Amino acid sequence: MSIEVKELKAAIDDTSLPVSGQAETVLEIDDLRTYFFTRDGVVRAVDGVSYSVRRSETVGVVGESGCGKSVTALSILRLVADPPGRIVGGAIRFEGANLLELTEHEMQSIRGNDISMIFQEPMTSLNPVLTVGHQISESIILHQGLSKRDAMDKAVEMLRLVHIPEAPSRAHEYPHQLSGGMRQRVMIAMALCCNPKILIADEPSTALDVTIQAQILDLMRELQDKLGTAIVLITHDMGVIAETASRVVVMYAGRKVEEASVDDLFAQPCHPYTKGLLGSIPRLGLAAKADGKRAPLSEIAGMVPSLFNLPMGCTFAPRCAYATDHCHEESPPLEEKRPRHWAACWHTDRLLGNTE
Amino acid sequence: MMTKAAQRSAEGRPQPLLEVDGLRKHFPIRRGVFSRTVGHVYAVDGISFHIDPGETLGMVGESGCGKTTAGKTVLKLIEPTAGTIKLRGKEITGLDPDSMRPLRREMQIIYQDPYSSLNPRMSAGNIVGEPLTIHNVALGKEKEERVAALFERVGLRPHQMASYPHEFSGGQRQRIGIARALALSPSLIVGDEPVSALDVSIQAQVINLLMELQDEYNLSYLFIAHDLAVVEHISHRIAVMYLGKIVELTDRQSLFEMPLHPYTEALLAAVPIPDPKAKRRERIILTGDVPSPVTPPPGCHFHTRCPYAMDRCKTEVPELRKIQPGHWVSCHLHDSGPMFPLARPRNAGRSID
Numbered sequence: 001m002s003i004e005v006k007e008l009k010a011a012i013d014d015t016s017l018p019v020s021g022q023a024e025t026v027l028e029i030d031d032l033r034t035y036f037f038t039r040d041g042v043v044r045a046v047d048g049v050s051y052s053v054r055r056s057e058t059v060g061v062v063g064e065s066g067c068g069k070s071v072t073a074l075s076i077l078r079l080v081a082d083p084p085g086r087i088v089g090g091a092i093r094f095e096g097a098n099l100l101e102l103t104e105h106e107m108q109s110i111r112g113n114d115i116s117m118i119f120q121e122p123m124t125s126l127n128p129v130l131t132v133g134h135q136i137s138e139s140i141i142l143h144q145g146l147s148k149r150d151a152m153d154k155a156v157e158m159l160r161l162v163h164i165p166e167a168p169s170r171a172h173e174y175p176h177q178l179s180g181g182m183r184q185r186v187m188i189a190m191a192l193c194c195n196p197k198i199l200i201a202d203e204p205s206t207a208l209d210v211t212i213q214a215q216i217l218d219l220m221r222e223l224q225d226k227l228g229t230a231i232v233l234i235t236h237d238m239g240v241i242a243e244t245a246s247r248v249v250v251m252y253a254g255r256k257v258e259e260a261s262v263d264d265l266f267a268q269p270c271h272p273y274t275k276g277l278l279g280s281i282p283r284l285g286l287a288a289k290a291d292g293k294r295a296p297l298s299e300i301a302g303m304v305p306s307l308f309n310l311p312m313g314c315t316f317a318p319r320c321a322y323a324t325d326h327c328h329e330e331s332p333p334l335e336e337k338r339p340r341h342w343a344a345c346w347h348t349d350r351l352l353g354n355t356e
Numbered sequence: 357m358m359t360k361a362a363q364r365s366a367e368g369r370p371q372p373l374l375e376v377d378g379l380r381k382h383f384p385i386r387r388g389v390f391s392r393t394v395g396h397v398y399a400v401d402g403i404s405f406h407i408d409p410g411e412t413l414g415m416v417g418e419s420g421c422g423k424t425t426a427g428k429t430v431l432k433l434i435e436p437t438a439g440t441i442k443l444r445g446k447e448i449t450g451l452d453p454d455s456m457r458p459l460r461r462e463m464q465i466i467y468q469d470p471y472s473s474l475n476p477r478m479s480a481g482n483i484v485g486e487p488l489t490i491h492n493v494a495l496g497k498e499k500e501e502r503v504a505a506l507f508e509r510v511g512l513r514p515h516q517m518a519s520y521p522h523e524f525s526g527g528q529r530q531r532i533g534i535a536r537a538l539a540l541s542p543s544l545i546v547g548d549e550p551v552s553a554l555d556v557s558i559q560a561q562v563i564n565l566l567m568e569l570q571d572e573y574n575l576s577y578l579f580i581a582h583d584l585a586v587v588e589h590i591s592h593r594i595a596v597m598y599l600g601k602i603v604e605l606t607d608r609q610s611l612f613e614m615p616l617h618p619y620t621e622a623l624l625a626a627v628p629i630p631d632p633k634a635k636r637r638e639r640i641i642l643t644g645d646v647p648s649p650v651t652p653p654p655g656c657h658f659h660t661r662c663p664y665a666m667d668r669c670k671t672e673v674p675e676l677r678k679i680q681p682g683h684w685v686s687c688h689l690h691d692s693g694p695m696f697p698l699a700r701p702r703n704a705g706r707s708i709d
Contacts, residue, residue, distance in 0.1 A: 064555035179645040180419075209418035209582065211642045214626035218641060236556060239585075239628030262632045280560035281630050282589035285612050296564045297589070300557035303525050 026197050026230050027053040027076070027115075032090035034068075034075045037083065043307045045071040045085070047254040053198060056224065058231040060245030060262065062238065062277075066304055068254040069234045073200045076232075077111055094198075113143040116191040120203035122183035126175040132186045133159075133171030136193055143194045158189040162219060181212035185219065192223060200232045205240060217244055238281055242266060250274050253305060253315040256334065260341040270343035272320045272351055276300035314346070322347040371445055372406035373543055373576045374430070379403050379439035381422075381429045385650065398649050399425040401600035402439070404676070409543065412570065412577040414591030414608070416584055416623070418646055422600040423580045427546045430578065431463050432456060443544070461491055464537035468549035470529030474521040480532050481507075481517030487539045506535040510565060527558035534565065538573075546578045551586060563590055584627050588612060593682075596620045599649055599657040602676055606683040614696050616685040618662045621698055656688065664689060664698060 034046040046068040053059050061069045074080045075087050078099065092099040094115065099107070119125045127135055136158055137151035146154065152171065159167035162185040175183055184204065191199055201220065205213035217240065224231060233245055241248055241262065248265045250258040250273065258271040269275040279298035302319040305311055311318050317327040326346055334344040345351065381400040384393040400422045407413045417423045428434045430441055432448065440449050448459060467473040474483055485503045488494045494502050504514040510531040521529055530550065537545050547566070551559045567590060569575060581587050587594060594611050596604045596619065604617040615621045622640045642661045647653055653660050659669040669688055676686040679694045689695050 064557060181645055209646070210584065210626045211418065211622060212645065213628075214639065214641055215643075217628070218639075237628065238556070238630035242630050242632045242634070243628045266630070266632050277556055278630065280557050282560075282563070282585040283630065284585045284588055284624065284627050296567060297560040299560045299564060303527060303558060304555070 024054040025052045026055050026094065027232075028091075028093040029072065029076065030091045030093065032072060032075055032092065033088045034071050034080055034085060035088050036085045041308050044254050044310070045307065046075060048090070049251070049254075049256050050090075051249045051256065051259060053230045053232055055197070055230055056228045057247065058224065058233055058245045060241040060248045061232060061234045061251060062236065062241050062248060063251035064236060064304055066253075066307060067251040069251050070202055072251075073117065073202055073232065073234055076200060077115060077117060078107055079111075079117075109143070112139045112191075112196075113194045114196055115198045115200065116194070116196045117200040117202065118184070118187045118191045118204050120206050122180065122187045122207075123175060125187060126183060128175055131172050131174055132178070136171075136186070136190045139190065140193050154193065155189070158193045159186070161192075161223070162186075162189045164189075180208055181215060184208060184212075184216050188216070188219065188223070192227065192229065195227060196229060198230045198232065200234070202234045203236070204233070206235065206237070213240075220244070238278060250277075253310060254307065255315065255344065257316065257345070258341075258343040259334075260338075260343075264338070264341050268338070268341075268352065270337045270341060270348045270351065271316075271345045272322050272347070273300070273316050274343075275351065276319075314344075322350055370408060373409045373411075373444060374407040374578075375440075375442040375445075376406065376430060377404045377440045377442075379426065379429060379441065380437045381425050381434060382437045395650055398600045398652055400429060400436075401652075403595075403597070403600075403602045404439075405595055405602065405605060407544070407576045407578060409576055410570065410574040411593070412579050412591045414587035414594040415578060415580045415597060416582060416587045416594060417597035418582060420599075420646055420649060421597040422649065423597050424548055426597070427465070427548050427578055427580045431465055431546055433465070457491075461487075461540040462542050463544045463546070464540065464542040465546045465548060466530075466533050466537050466550045468552055470526055470533055470553065471521075473533060474529060476521050479518050479520055480512075480524065483521070483532060484517075484535045484539055487536065491540060493540065502539070503535075506538055509538070509569075510535045511561075525558075527554055527561060530554060530558075530562055531565070534562075534569070538569065541573065542575070544576045544578065546580070548580050549582070550579075552581060552583065559586070566590065584623060596623065599646065599652050601657060601686065602684075603658065603687070604683075604685050605676070606685075610680075610683050614683075616679055616683065616690060616694060616696060616698070617658075617687050618664050618689070618698055619658050622661075622663075656686075 030050050032046055032049045036043040036045055049072055051059065063069045071080060076092055080087065087100055133152055133155045136155035140146050140151040140154050141148065156167050156171050159171055164170050164182060164185055178186065205216050208216060220231065221244065235241060245262050248260060248262050249256055250271065252273050258269065258274050265274065266278065269278060280300060282297060300319055305315060305318065313329050313331050314327040317323040332344045332346045334342050337343050337348045379400055380402050382396040382398055385395045385397060386392065387394045403426060405413060415423045415426065425434065429436045436449060440447055443459060443462060448456065481503050484506055485499050488499050488502060503517060507514050507517060512528060512531055524532065551562050554562060563586065570577060579587060579590055588608050591608050593607050595602045596617065598619050604620045611620065612624065615624055622642045625640045640663060644661050647660060655671045656669040656674050659665040662669065666688060674686040674688050676684050679685045679690045689698060
């Protein structure tokens, strides 16, 4: 329901704003390859990942550590440390331009202005020796050319927008004087101060307590409704995905293995990895209903393969209950298994119980 | 032989494995040239609970609520400021380190971070075998064999005994930590966020392993975590902590279906549900942050964030009382009998301000 409303809203937004070329898509990642060249060999951290982001929608990117979800995000802003990392192929299209072809100077006018990013640990991404007001106004001065005083006023206004109480005095405080939740609010204020078209949020609530996480996720939803920002939400938490994203990309070992709307993905996962992930999360309330008996969780056997030494064929095959010889030999292509639901698996039919 | 559940519900309860009564741990804050004590961090401020043999008591709460300090104090890795700890009816609070040592075999701990809790210069086999040497349980070939058996039991291969911690993945390292805790056949294991640092698919493996081991060896767990879903999955009973105190303590079914403390209610509502079609509990968004444990608010510690706070909550500290059989809550809302769902009493409104 809410998704329909959201799409409707997006459609209305589209008609009210000048439509340039492709109506809805604001960001398109196409066959992105980011490799790390280390002494021990080449790590294909991102190996042919594609997804697109439409205006006002939230795309959830989910996967376990090392699956390449963060490196993909860093690649969008060209923030991958080089060396050892390098984007070796693909394109990232934003407003008709390929971000990978821009000069560093052009890129700077996009970072924090059109596309901005918030990180997991707010303390390490804030400068400890500058007041938060100063840090927020920095990018306003840089991108919007306001005077110092006007920028500070705008910064205070942003702090109010993210519901920081006593914003004018808080603006003169340093990061260590704020709590974790407050710092994350400051990060969000900073990311949104130039009204970006895309906000990349890399595990924005993972370091926070659950009641604070609820506050931050609610804030992000509220601001999205208000400002129409598209959000790329990177997380490992299926609960956060279910409550925030409208579309989901599942990544495993540097590749996209599944993409669908959030409802379809949770209702009928078409990749064994997604199915396994969903089965391995303890769910609140389910255990209590089981007559006090504690049932084991379903597991995914084994562990994520080393990116130095990926298995032949499907990278998930060694852990997969459905794997056959075919899987160990040939990597499955990403196919549309159901309407608007893509997965890279040879055995989706068997997984869904359509045969046998 | 009765089942564990039957044992628990039977009238004549067995002797609890662990009894904790009025446990306090206050850390002094020292300042100035003479290190004068200028205040205290009330990390654990008078908590009482027991754990039966073969039972898991989950302990949840947000960062800074004192759950980790509680776990370490129970094991006497930190000296308590006040209160008593009894293991099988024997008080261990005043024991000196020498008399404590034999009891350490009974009580083990698994830490959150499998990276920093294993010595990088020791092989995995030596890490797991060290407790056996220290307590003179087994040496030489016998030790080797016992370590190999432990490795197999926790899902590692015996040939990995010669490898060093950096050669293992996070999940495997946590298995080494578990094997080390099991080496002396303890009866109580304190797990301090033992699965929080692990990936989702690995987390499930470790939770299942812990539950299997419990059934096999009749282990008792004090399972400390911030993830309510994980705690609910693994625990028989759950204690919810807020600012150094237990605010609610009951079996997991009651906690989920009938939370009687406003903080528990808010915690449950805040957990994101991994199902987009799930009917969500009415979300109660708590405003503000957890107050500092150095200057906890007077009265009920939770009143600054509580949607049901009344006048008396600002001055009177609610005691942890039995509201229903097996259900302990510290909240003034239940002063005249249990109230569910929670609501502010009609004639006890807030002061008009």
